[in-house]
Amino acid sequence: MLSRLIPYRTYSTTFAAVSQISHFSRLGQIRLARKIFDDLQDKTVTSWNAIMAGYFQNKRPREARKLFDKMPETNTISWNGLISEGLIEEAELLFWRMPERNVISWTVMLDGLIEDGLVDEARQLFDMMPVKDVVASTKMIDGLCSEG
Numbered sequence: 001m002l003s004r005l006i007p008y009r010t011y012s013t014t015f016a017a018v019s020q021i022s023h024f025s026r027l028g029q030i031r032l033a034r035k036i037f038d039d040l041q042d043k044t045v046t047s048w049n050a051i052m053a054g055y056f057q058n059k060r061p062r063e064a065r066k067l068f069d070k071m072p073e074t075n076t077i078s079w080n081g082l083i084s085e086g087l088i089e090e091a092e093l094l095f096w097r098m099p100e101r102n103v104i105s106w107t108v109m110l111d112g113l114i115e116d117g118l119v120d121e122a123r124q125l126f127d128m129m130p131v132k133d134v135v136a137s138t139k140m141i142d143g144l145c146s147e148g
Helices: 014-026 029-038 047-059 060-068 076-086 090-095 101-116 120-129 134-147
Strands: none
Touching: 014 029, 014 047, 014 134, 029 047, 047 060, 047 076, 060 076, 076 101, 090 101, 101 120, 101 134, 120 134
C-alpha cells in the first residue's frame, strides 16, 4: 500500500537512495527498499550494506546472505553485519574468512560466542584479539561473571 503512495523517483545521489533504503526497511517495507536498491545506477558498498541490513531488520536472513554472496565489494561493515546475525557456526566460519578484522569484528564474534554460552571459546578469542577496547573487555567480563 505504501509503495502506491510514493511516486516513482530516480535518486540523484547514492546518499539519498541509501537513506530511503534504510528508512523503508525500518518501516517494514523491504520490497520498496529493494526496488530503490535495484533501480540505483551506481551501487556502492554502502548501498549494498544498507539493503543487506534491511533484510536482517525484516527477519529475512537468507535473502541477506544471498545478497552478501553477490556483493562485488565488501568491507568490515558487510562482514560484521553477517556475523552478528548468523548462527554461531556460520559466524565463526565467516569471521575467519574475513580479509580484514577490526576491533568491532572481534567484539561481534566475541559477543556471539558469549550469547551462545561458549564462554571458554570466547575467552580464547579474547586472548587472541590484537586490540582490546573497553566494549570487548566489558563483554568478556560479563560473560565470565554469567558463567560463575
